[in-house]
Amino acid sequence: MMWYFSQKWQHNVALADADNQLTYNELVNAVETRRAWLADQKVSRVALFMDNSIEWALFDLACQQANICCVPVPVFFSAQQTEYLLQASASELLVVGPTQANTLEEVSKQTPFAKVLFQRLHPSAAPLLPAGTHKITFTSGTTGTPKGVCLSNESQLTVARSLASTIGLAQVKHLCLLPLATLLENIAGIYAPLMVGGTVYLASQAERGFQGSRLTQPQAMLSLISLQQPNSIILVPELLAFMVLACQQGWQPPASLEFIAVGGGKVSAALIEQARALGLPVFQGYGLSECASVVSLNTNNADQPSSAGKLLPHAQARLENGELIVSGNLFLGYMNQPESFYPTEFATGDLVSFEGDYLHIEGRCKNVLINSFGRNISPEWIEAELMASQCFRSVIVFGEAKPFCGALLVLAKADMPHNAIQATIDKVNAGLPDYAQIGDWLVSSEPLEQIEGLITSTGKPIRNAILSHFHDRIETMYEMNQCANF
The missing domain is CATH 3.30.300.30 (ANL, C-terminal domain)
Structure with missing residues (x-):
């Protein structure tokens, strides 16, 4: 049985976007039809180049079911980065949305699924991947050249299970504000809510007020949150700062909000406290792609606003000269870097300290x-x-x-x-x-x-x-x- 299906939720809405919604029963059937189509393509690596939508989630889950490696393509990557990603991963099939198809040189063909196109790609050689790689997530890095982080399905689901049990929101309604190619939103915004019978609303860039990775129409994002009345959202520090400013200028966050996770950079305790005083239930966490996303998180039951929270149940950590070394649930290695395969520990490059069980991020070693x-x-x-x-x-x-x-x-x-x-x-x-x-x-x-x-x-x-x-x-x-x- 698929991990996201339970008989008691079969009639609950699982996924929704501006055009459609699917119950858990319908979700299972929709994933199966896409799995079968992917299997017919006889490919090993599928790149997803689509805006946030139900179809993005369905093809991601279909790749899991088909045991095919999924390669999310961030819509905010430059044309050069996208080309590099596709060539480096040697993706054999590109599943693309209509808007993204218009940015490609080659003409895309229609799939059997509305608003989903595809291109056959013909890589000259397969990439060197660790065994069990089911997703390659690309981080842009400080040089701008994406680096492929290889993950197993199980490592991703382990993090999702930890989040679902630690946060403890049953049948949560989650609004995805970050691009789904962002691993954090993929795991914490889709997998974790589906594990508790939740509903995930997948808003397009236009609905979210985004252009690429930047918020260009902030009022659209506020209107979306007010309209959808979610229980949870995920923010990066810049979006949190914007929402605090919006509240100060009169915007009222919906009473439905129970959990706002913020990650992706250090946030001061003062800003966290300021946000909470304005009705934003903000909880800071910490993670990185090499650890399959989230490592630690504050919650309603264990909270120290100045920290990045306690380690999630799956994670272990130690310090070496002030640097955080993580073990317990790691990536399989970097694509085409066999010397990195199958690590038992990962040196994060982050300077940290512990106050009791709470993790405090001090900064980057190299900075x-x-x-x-x-x-x-x-x-x-x-x-x-x-x-x-x-x-x-x-x-x-x-x-x-x-x-x-x-x-x-x-x-x-x-x-x-x-x-x-x-x-x-x-x-x-x-x-x-x-x-x-x-x-x-x-x-x-x-x-x-x-x-x-x-x-x-x-x-x-x-x-x-x-x-x-x-x-x-x-x-x-x-x-x-x-x-x-x-």
């Missing part, structure tokens, strides 16, 4: 800066505190080998006066030790994502590129401060 007084400082910590002020769209903290930390700021409101910026910095500095305080700052007149090469396609800053781009301004800032203090 740690050492000031001219020899103090080790994690810039993410200071950035999270500054972002919690709601005054900045982006913050990059720097200060390697310098006497004090500086900050590059992108303002949330372009007309924010100098004295208001300084007042905000002063307020944040008051809560920081002297070595971590911001001594001076610069403002970028452009959002970082509008400057080519500074942000990955998933919205993460490429620090070295940013510091290089603003190098002259940063050096001038320090020189002026040195002269002033001489």
Whole structure:
């Protein structure tokens, strides 16, 4: 029997989008018809290049049933990244939505399923994959070149089971706000709700107000949440900051919301508390693709807002020189990197600490800066505190080998006066030790994502590129401060 089917839920709505909805009975039948069609194609690797929709979920589940490797293609990848993904994974079949089909050079053919097209691909050689690979999820990385993380079905379902049991929301209604090619939304937004008889609403980019990976029509997202009245959603820190601002400006979050998971970056405890005071039941977690997504999470029953929560039941961890080493449920290895296959532990690259059973993320090992007084400082910590002020769209903290930390700021409101910026910095500095305080700052007149090469396609800053781009301004800032203090 399929893992997501129970007789007691057979008439419940399992999946819904703007065009259709399927009960659990109908879901099983729909997955089976797609499994049979995929089996007839006689392929081993299928790439999914579609907007969030019922069909995305059906083909993902059909690949599981057919024992075919699923390769999600993020709709926010560049054309070059998409081409690389398809070639590197040697996908043999591309299942594509109508909108995405228009971006491809080759003409797509119609499948037996409405609004689903396909292309046969002809890879020259198969990729080197660890045995048991059922999904290849691509992370853009800081260089922009996607890296293929190989996962088994069981590793993904293990995380989903942990989430379902730990969060404890029965027959939850979940609204998917992140792209389904994002592993977190795939596992926590589809698999986990289906395990408890829940309903998953799959909104398109237009409904969500997104263009690629960016929120461009925020009012559309708020309207969608108000309309759908979900019990749970998943946010990245930028979306949480936006929702807090929306609440401050009068938007009322629906009373139906019981659990808002936030991950993908460090969030300050101040922002979490601020969100909760405004009626947003926010819980921070931590995870990464190499661990099949979520590793730790705060919940209603175990909550420390300053932390990323307790380890989920399937996960084990230890520290090595402050770095988090995870075991218990890992990826199978990186595609085409046999030296990475079948790990028993994974060094995350994240600096962490434990307070009792609660995991605290301090920053990335490679991002740690050492000031001219020899103090080790994690810039993410200071950035999270500054972002919690709601005054900045982006913050990059720097200060390697310098006497004090500086900050590059992108303002949330372009007309924010100098004295208001300084007042905000002063307020944040008051809560920081002297070595971590911001001594001076610069403002970028452009959002970082509008400057080519500074942000990955998933919205993460490429620090070295940013510091290089603003190098002259940063050096001038320090020189002026040195002269002033001489």
